[in-house]
Amino acid sequence: MQDSVQTILDFWFNEIQPRQWDQVNEAFDFELRERFALCFEMAREGLCDEWTSSPDGALAYILLTSIFPKLMYRDTHKAYELCDKAAQAALQAIEKGYDQIYPASKRKFIYLALLESNNCSDIEASVYGLGRIMHDEPVAYQRALRAHGDMKILETVAKN
Numbered sequence: 001m002q003d004s005v006q007t008i009l010d011f012w013f014n015e016i017q018p019r020q021w022d023q024v025n026e027a028f029d030f031e032l033r034e035r036f037a038l039c040f041e042m043a044r045e046g047l048c049d050e051w052t053s054s055p056d057g058a059l060a061y062i063l064l065t066s067i068f069p070k071l072m073y074r075d076t077h078k079a080y081e082l083c084d085k086a087a088q089a090a091l092q093a094i095e096k097g098y099d100q101i102y103p104a105s106k107r108k109f110i111y112l113a114l115l116e117s118n119n120c121s122d123i124e125a126s127v128y129g130l131g132r133i134m135h136d137e138p139v140a141y142q143r144a145l146r147a148h149g150d151m152k153i154l155e156t157v158a159k160n
Contacts, residue, residue, distance in 0.1 A: 004039050008060040033072045052089045055098040061089050066113040083116035090114050104136035
């Protein structure tokens with residue numbers, strides 16, 4: 001399983017360009033499905049839960065359950081199926097201080113995983129975390145603010 005963790009991190013942070021993270025590209029989405037659909041299904045069955053016990057494992061798990069599905073299964077319910085698992089993993093990563101060991105370019109994915117939660121405190125944690133790195137990742141911070149409506153309330157939360 002550790003090979004899968006490293007494969008996910010290498011793919012996302014070394015093999016592709018950051019500009020690909022937000023592009024709509026059917027070929028890229030297909031490549032993600034080809035390479036990581038089996039891992040996604042394993043996570044769905046709970047077979048990757050132990051990944052969250054290490055910083056790299058937690059980050060890979062969050063990418064696999066939150067970020068990758070939105071591309072692999074774009075415009076389907078499956079894209080959001082594991083958001084709760086991703087949010088739980090992100091909260092655990094923050095509680096353990098894993099987010100602090102990463103540069104902003106990686107840390108943001110931990111916070112972004114909380115944006116799909118139905119829990120207001122998770123969204124506040126996301127905005128707070130992204131607010132702390134907003135000088136390095138202003139687009140991610142603005143995305144959090146836009147995604148959840150009332151910018152004034154969210155900005156107040158991020159400043160506290």
